[in-house]
Amino acid sequence: MSDPVTQRYEALRAAADEACEPLIDPDAILVRVGTATCGRSAGALELETAFRESLDKHDIAGRVLQVGCMGHCYAEPMATLTSPGLPPTVYHHLNPFLAESLVKSHLRDTTPIYDFVLGGLEEHDLVPALDYLPRYGMEHRRLLARCGIVDPWSIQHAIAMGSYEGLARALCRPADDIVHEVERAGLRGMGGAGFPMWRKWAMARKFEAPRYLICNADEGDPGAFMDRTFIESDPHALIEGMIIAAYVIGADQGFIYVRAEYPLAVRVLENAIAQARELGLLGPNVMGSGRGFELEIMQGAGAFVCGESSALMASIEGHRGMPRVRPPRSAEVGLFGRPTVLNNVKTLSSLPYLLREGAEAFSAVGTERSKGTAVFALAGKTANAGLVEVPMGTTLRDLIFTIGGGIPNGKTFKAVQIGGPSGGCLPDDQLDVAIDFDALDEAGAMMGSGGMVLLDEDNCMVETARFFLEFTQRESCGKCTFCRIGTKHMLDLLTDIVEGRGTPEHLDKLVTLSEDVEAGSLCNLGKTAPNPVLTTLKYFRDEYEAHINESRCPSCECNELFAYYIVPEKCARACDACVGSCPVEAIFTNRKRLKVIDQDLCVKCNACLTACPPDYDAVVKISPLADLPPQEPRPDAGKGGE
Amino acid sequence: MAEVTLTIDGQTVTAPEGEKLLWAAEKAGIYIPHLCAHPDREPPFGGCRLCYVEVDGWSKPVTSCTEPVAEGMVVSTRSERVDRLVRSGFELLMSVHDLDCKVCPAKRDCGLRLVSRKTKVKLRSGTLPKLDRGLPIDESHPDIGMNPNRCILCGLCVWVCDEQVGAGVLSFAQRGLDTRLTTFDSEPLGAHDCPTDCMRCVDICPTGALYRKAPPTP
Ligand SMILES: Cc1cc2nc3c(=O)[nH]c(=O)nc-3n(C[C@H](O)[C@H](O)[C@H](O)COP(=O)(O)O)c2cc1C
Ligand code: FES
Numbered sequence: 001m002s003d004p005v006t007q008r009y010e011a012l013r014a015a016a017d018e019a020c021e022p023l024i025d026p027d028a029i030l031v032r033v034g035t036a037t038c039g040r041s042a043g044a045l046e047l048e049t050a051f052r053e054s055l056d057k058h059d060i061a062g063r064v065l066q067v068g069c070m071g072h073c074y075a076e077p078m079a080t081l082t083s084p085g086l087p088p089t090v091y092h093h094l095n096p097f098l099a100e101s102l103v104k105s106h107l108r109d110t111t112p113i114y115d116f117v118l119g120g121l122e123e124h125d126l127v128p129a130l131d132y133l134p135r136y137g138m139e140h141r142r143l144l145a146r147c148g149i150v151d152p153w154s155i156q157h158a159i160a161m162g163s164y165e166g167l168a169r170a171l172c173r174p175a176d177d178i179v180h181e182v183e184r185a186g187l188r189g190m191g192g193a194g195f196p197m198w199r200k201w202a203m204a205r206k207f208e209a210p211r212y213l214i215c216n217a218d219e220g221d222p223g224a225f226m227d228r229t230f231i232e233s234d235p236h237a238l239i240e241g242m243i244i245a246a247y248v249i250g251a252d253q254g255f256i257y258v259r260a261e262y263p264l265a266v267r268v269l270e271n272a273i274a275q276a277r278e279l280g281l282l283g284p285n286v287m288g289s290g291r292g293f294e295l296e297i298m299q300g301a302g303a304f305v306c307g308e309s310s311a312l313m314a315s316i317e318g319h320r321g322m323p324r325v326r327p328p329r330s331a332e333v334g335l336f337g338r339p340t341v342l343n344n345v346k347t348l349s350s351l352p353y354l355l356r357e358g359a360e361a362f363s364a365v366g367t368e369r370s371k372g373t374a375v376f377a378l379a380g381k382t383a384n385a386g387l388v389e390v391p392m393g394t395t396l397r398d399l400i401f402t403i404g405g406g407i408p409n410g411k412t413f414k415a416v417q418i419g420g421p422s423g424g425c426l427p428d429d430q431l432d433v434a435i436d437f438d439a440l441d442e443a444g445a446m447m448g449s450g451g452m453v454l455l456d457e458d459n460c461m462v463e464t465a466r467f468f469l470e471f472t473q474r475e476s477c478g479k480c481t482f483c484r485i486g487t488k489h490m491l492d493l494l495t496d497i498v499e500g501r502g503t504p505e506h507l508d509k510l511v512t513l514s515e516d517v518e519a520g521s522l523c524n525l526g527k528t529a530p531n532p533v534l535t536t537l538k539y540f541r542d543e544y545e546a547h548i549n550e551s552r553c554p555s556c557e558c559n560e561l562f563a564y565y566i567v568p569e570k571c572a573r574a575c576d577a578c579v580g581s582c583p584v585e586a587i588f589t590n591r592k593r594l595k596v597i598d599q600d601l602c603v604k605c606n607a608c609l610t611a612c613p614p615d616y617d618a619v620v621k622i623s624p625l626a627d628l629p630p631q632e633p634r635p636d637a638g639k640g641g642e
Numbered sequence: 643m644a645e646v647t648l649t650i651d652g653q654t655v656t657a658p659e660g661e662k663l664l665w666a667a668e669k670a671g672i673y674i675p676h677l678c679a680h681p682d683r684e685p686p687f688g689g690c691r692l693c694y695v696e697v698d699g700w701s702k703p704v705t706s707c708t709e710p711v712a713e714g715m716v717v718s719t720r721s722e723r724v725d726r727l728v729r730s731g732f733e734l735l736m737s738v739h740d741l742d743c744k745v746c747p748a749k750r751d752c753g754l755r756l757v758s759r760k761t762k763v764k765l766r767s768g769t770l771p772k773l774d775r776g777l778p779i780d781e782s783h784p785d786i787g788m789n790p791n792r793c794i795l796c797g798l799c800v801w802v803c804d805e806q807v808g809a810g811v812l813s814f815a816q817r818g819l820d821t822r823l824t825t826f827d828s829e830p831l832g833a834h835d836c837p838t839d840c841m842r843c844v845d846i847c848p849t850g851a852l853y854r855k856a857p858p859t860p
Contacts, residue, residue, distance in 0.1 A: 303817070320814060325688035325708040478795060478814065478821025479689045485734040488819040489770055509769070516730040519702065519723070520691050 004288035009168035012279060016159035022063065023157060029062030029107055030082040031055075034148055036069035036232040037264050038225075038386070042076035043095065050096035051079070054103035062107065068233020070148030073225075073386035075118060080149070085110040087120035089127050121149075135384070135403040140365055140373050140391045142353050143346060147233035147387075152268050155275035158236035164281060166352035167240050167247075171289045175205075175248045178355070185359035186371035187351075191216055191307075191344030191449050192422070192524075194370070194437035200341050203331035204249045207339040213246045213254040214335065214342040216312060220259070220304035221420025222471060224451030226377040226387055227345040231258070231265040234349075235272035239295065241348035243286060244355060246293045249341050253294050257312050260299040269297055304421070304475035308523050309342045311477065322477045323523035344449060346375055365391035370436040380417070380453035383408045390435060397431040400454060411456040414555075415540070419448025421468045421475075422528030424535030425461060444535040446528075460557035461540040462547055466494040468532040476525060483526030486517040490533065498558040502548040511537065552624040559604045562623035565631075566595050566608075570618035578619060581611035588634050598634050648715040662686065663706035663717060664693050674719050675728055675757045677735075677848050678796035679707035682806075687797050691731045692757065696721045703727060732757055733767040738775060738819070739849065740791040741766060746850035747787075753848025754794070777822060782832030785855055786844055793823045793851035799843035807842055809834075823851065 022028050033039070033048040051064045062083075072078060075092035081102060082088040089112055091102065098116060105111045112127055119130030130136055151157040158164075170178055183198040204211055215238065219227040231238060242254050258266055273295050276282045284292040298316050300306045306321040313335045315321040334340025350372065354362045363371040370392040376399065379385050383405030390399055400406065400416060407413050415425040424445035426433065433443045440447050455464060473487040493510050496502050514530035521527045537544060546552045553561040566578065566587075573593040586601035587608060595618075597608070609619040622628050643658045650667050657666035665681055667674050677690040686708045694703040698716035703724050706717075718724075739754065743765075746752070758765045777790040795814070800823070803812045811834045815824040825831050844852045 305817075322814075324685055325705070474818045476818045476821075478817055478819075479687075479797075481689065481691045481731045481734050481794075484795070484819060484821055485738055485773075486730075488773060489734070489737065492771070492773075513730075516727065520694075520727050520731055522688055522691065 003172060005168055005171045008280070008288040009164065012159055012164065016156040019156040020154075020160040023065070023151070024160070026082070027084045028082065029055075029060060029084075031062060031064045031107075032067040032080040032082075032149070032151075033064065034069050034076060034078045035066040036229050037262075038069050038073035038229065039076045039078065040264070044077040046096050047077045047079065047094055047099055050099035051103065054100045055107075057100075058103055058108060060103065060107055065151050066153060067149060068147050068152050069229045069387065071144055071229075071387035071389070072118065072384065073229075074382075074384045075386075078118070078148075080121065081106050083107045083110070086112065087122040087124035087127050087129070089120050090118040090130060091116045092118045135388070135405075138394060138398055138403055139389055141389050142373050143230065143237070143349055143375055144233075144387060144389045146237070147230065150234055150236075152233055152235055153271055155236060155272065155279060158234070162356065163236040163352065164240050164287075166355035167243050167281070168287060170244045170247060170351075170355045171287055171291075175250070178244070178248050179205075181359045182351075182354065185354050185362040186366070186369075187347065187354060187362065188370065188437060189344060190346040190350075190374070190447075192419075192446070194447055197343065197347060200331055200343070201245070201249050203329065204339040204341045207332050209250055210253070210338055211249050211251045212335045212338055212340040213242060213249060213251040214309075214312065214316070214340060215242055215254070215256040215345060215348055216307060216309065216342055217256055217258040217262075217265070217345045218300055218304075218307035218312060219262075219345075219449065220302070220307045220475070221449060221451040222468075223379040223417075223453040224377050224420060224449060225379075226375050226450045228262050228265050229377070229387055230345060230349065230375070231262075232268050235268050236276070237349040237352055238269075238345055239272055239276050239281070241351035242295060243281065243293055244351045245341065245343070245348055247286070247289075247291060249339075251341070252292050253296070255296050255298050255316060255335075257298045257300055257306075257316065259302045261302050266297060266299060273297070303477075304471070305477040305523075305525055308525060310523070312342065313340065320477075322479045323525070325522060346450070365393075367393040367434060367436045367439075369438055374435050374447065374450065376450045376452045378404050378452050378454065381407050381411065381456040381459070382454045392436050393434045395432050395434055396426065399435065399452075400431065404454070407454065407456045411458065413454070414457055414459055415455045415461060415464075415536075417445075417453040417455060417464065417468075417532070418451070419446040419531075420451045421472045422446060422524065422531055423448045423451075424531045425455070425464060425539065426535070427539040430539070444531070444538060446531070458555055458557060460498070460553050460555040461536040461543045462494065462553075463498050463555075463557050465533045465536045466491065466498055469494055469529065472525065472529040476529075480520075480522035480526060482517045482520035483522065483529065486513055486520070487526070487529050489513055490517065490530070494533070497544065497547050498553070499560045500547070500551050500558075502544075504548060506548065507537075507544060550624055551626070554623070556621035556623050561625065562604075562621050563599055563625055563628050564597050564602060564604065564606075564608060565620055565622045565628060566597060566612075567618050567620055568592075568594050570616050571595050572613075572616045572618070575613065575616065577611040577613060578608035581607040583607060590632060590635065596631055596634075599628070599631070646711050646713040646715075648711050648713065648717060650717045651719055657711045660710050663695060663709050663711055663715075666711050667695075667706065667717070667719065672719060673760050674706050675732070675761055676707055677753055677757065677794060678798060680798060680801070680846070683798075683801055687801070690735070690794065690796055692728055692735075694724045694727045695719050696724055728761055729763050732761065732763045733770055735794050736765055736767050737770040738773050739794055740789070742792075746792065747853040748792075748847075748850035752850065773819065775819070775822075780825075780831050781855065782830035783834075783836070783855075784832065785841070786831060786836070787853045787855045788823070788831055789851055789853070790822045790824075791851075792849045794849055795821060795823065796848060798846045798848065799823070799852055802842045802846050807837060807840055809837060809840070811836060812843060
């Protein structure tokens with residue numbers, strides 16, 4: 001092959017391979033510390049310093065590298081150690097003291113510290129491979145393949161690990177050809193609606209240039225963090241994907257719209273873009289192809305509605321982030337009035353793999369109408385909070401229990417909330433639903449952009465619906481009647497129910513309003529806002545009814561409907577743990593030396609329940625309040641303070 | 643410009659290509675409730691959501707202020723679904739509108755009263771509680787008063803001030819139910835240099851949210 005693009009790519013690859021030799025050499029000593037936001041919040045930067053200091057102290061010539069996140073956010077801070085005699089080994093739950101021990105034991109003496117080993121990256125007799133973890137048998141890592149392994153600050157490392165090969169291949173083909181390839185692969189948008197990517201391309205290409213390309217990295221769903229983690233871990237996958245998409249639609253300018261609350265992601269991207277420009281991957285002549293493409297980062301102020309595509313474009317233009325009516329579609333009239341294609345981070349980042357490996361490889365996993373893999377951010381009541389990537393078609397049950405490790409603290413699963421404020425809550429009997437755009441839709445949830453929040457027996461479903469409604473109401477842009485005012489009335493009705501003022505009419509009104517807001521709102525924020533209410537009403541109606549008919553919150557989460565109570569038969573008398581834990585001095589000792597809660601003072605902070613030693617387990621929650629046994633008044637009640 | 647022929651409520655109507663259904667209907671004397679639309683407002687705002695109509699063969703009602711006419715289209719301005727949306731939307735608007743008609747300067751010109759009269763939906767909703775916003779009234783301007791508690795956020799004043807007058811004095815602020823009409827930088831209206839005698843915002847306001855101040859009593 002001798003065309004200029006291939007030549008240029010091969011030169012880049014050769015230079016990168018050479019520059020990265022020390023990172024690939026199996027006999028070199030290398031410590032990779034996961035320093036994405038999840039790692040940092042668990043103390044990864046301190047861990048990194050500790051590794052450097054220990055290596056110095058023990059006079060070991062090794063390198064310490066910052067990498068992103070492997071998806072095991074629950075196990076941060078993590079590090080991967082490479083040294084002669086052992087496979088690259090992933091350690092979890094580290095701290096600076098362990099860094100010192102690991103340098104001595106693992107790096108110097110070739111003895112792993114097994115208590116903290118998550119797994120090896122290669123087969124080896126001494127360290128069980130990561131692949132043997134049950135979750136790895138179900139996961140299928142494509143987008144996440146390099147996350148936590150590649151150095152996000154180094155384009156050389158990315159290239160040495162395969163970045164920009166897909167681009168080189170794409171640039172050697174006619175754009176039409178790539179549209180067909182992506183159509184055959186069946187790649188659908190991962191930002192929410194699952195719109196086929198090729199169709200947006202085909203539409204935009206019909207309208208005259210200049211055209212724009214936008215990456216949506218606004219990620220506003222509560223509990224979602226996959227786009228952030230992904231950018232922090234493998235930014236070049238996104239940049240490469242955007243250059244490919246820009247080539248196909250003939251855009252010479254692109255934007256990445258990131259929320260300003262993601263400072264690390266922004267810094268990683270800025271650095272990656274500068275490096276790509278330096279190597280001629282961005283700029284007037286992309287990889288010697290004669291085509292130009294420039295990429296700019298736009299920071300949003302973190303309004304949820306700015307994730308909606310037309311509001312996002314208004315925001316880039318400097319206007320208030322308000323969605324506009326369609327048609328025209330943005331593929332025809334988008335940013336600055338020009339044809340524009342907008343995609344989610346994960347959609348664009350899928351392109352390098354797709355073009356490197358081809359449509360057949362891409363669609364080799366997945367279901368009939370949802371091809372490839374799906375990335376989720378697991379949060380809430382899950383043992384393994386973090387990122388997972390599974391083939392489409394995996395059941396929710398496998399994802400939640402095998403990969404996610406189930407519900408922690410011996411609690412029982414109640415519901416999974418998928419798709420954020422626009423999504424729905426599915427109960428246990430829906431867990432055999434496959435992860436697939438259409439199957440999830442049918443169940444009342446939606447794929448959304450990958451947020452997955454788990455709820456257990458302590459979560460009240462009415463309160464959950466209220467929480468999401470409060471969010472959408474606060475984040476409504478205020479433009480249209482149904483979303484601005486309708487969601488407020490819905491929120492008020494839900495607040496009445498969780499505070500014990502609900503009546504059967506509340507439910508009727510809630511349903512009517514939900515239907516109207518869904519049918520009448522201008523954009524998808526409003527149209528989907530009722531989903532959390534409608535799905536909880538569908539699957540957990542009994543909880544609504546308990547609140548309304550019996551003033552009872554079955555999960556004892558709604559403060560107005562339950563009380564803490566110390567069971568006299570269980571109270572150890574001599575123990576003062578609960579008394580000391582109470583921040584408002586609501587617990588007193590009666591004449592029989594039993595502890596009693598002054599209900600007028602109690603602020604329901606749960607401290608006494610946690611403080612009471614498991615041997616006694618004397619503090620319980622009681623709902624409805626009518627079931628609270630009669631309690632004696634405080635002996636000094638009425639006397640006032642001293 | 644090419645003309646298209648369509649049917650609205652059984653009546654044959656011709657309209658220039660690209661015209662929105664709402665205006666084609668209005669010219670033919672067919673009423674469709676609307677509060678935020680203006681023939682010159684492009685792209686249409688689509689915020690009040692009262693102008694829903696049914697189009698034969700379409701699965702859901704659409705807003706007529708945003709939907710262009712098309713040859714052979716069959717439109718009905720009433721249906722069970724449309725009536726429900728209009729009633730619900732209007733009741734929602736009225737649940738945040740201060741109903742102080744006795745003192746409100748809009749009087750007979752009130753766009754809300756027109757919608758109520760035409761659609762037979764009462765001004766005071768029987769089903770939804772009134773949400774009081776208690777926003778401050780701004781009378782700092784020599785000629786214009788601004789009572790955001792009467793405002794239904796149709797945005798006509800913002801549009802006229804920005805795009806027709808070019809003054810850019812008015813804008814929206816906040817989100818959710820707190821969204822309100824405000825001035826640039828939230829300064830009092832009086833602190834802005836409105837063009838002399840420009841009353842375009844007052845004239846276009848369908849409610850009494852922006853009004854001519856009574857001449858000072860000497
Ligand atoms: C209120 C609202 C918020 C949204 N937030 C996001 C977001 O944070 N990230 C995202 O990719 N898409 C978001 N979307 C979906 C986008 O409008 C758009 O459909 C998507 O980015 C298209 O990309 P895709 O085709 O790659 O899925 C949001 C939509 C709505 C209505
Ligand atoms: S007139 Fe159509 S939405 Fe207001």
